[in-house]
Amino acid sequence: MKKPLRCRLHLHTWKTEHNEEGQRYQRCLGCGTTRDKLTLNNFSGT
Numbered sequence: 001m002k003k004p005l006r007c008r009l010h011l012h013t014w015k016t017e018h019n020e021e022g023q024r025y026q027r028c029l030g031c032g033t034t035r036d037k038l039t040l041n042n043f044s045g046t
């Protein structure tokens with residue numbers, strides 16, 4: 001699967017979503033990667 005250049009540079013375009021349980025998570029508009037709002041430590045600032 002080909003990822004956009006921004007994603008390969010870890011510059012995902014995150015969009016906040018809600019699942020059926022009302023929990024927030026984020027999904028990248030470019031590659032579809034998801035992450036939990038509770039585990040945001042990794043990519044902050046980069």
Ligand SMILES: [Zn+2]
Binds near residue numbers: 006011012030031
């Ligand atoms: Zn991405």
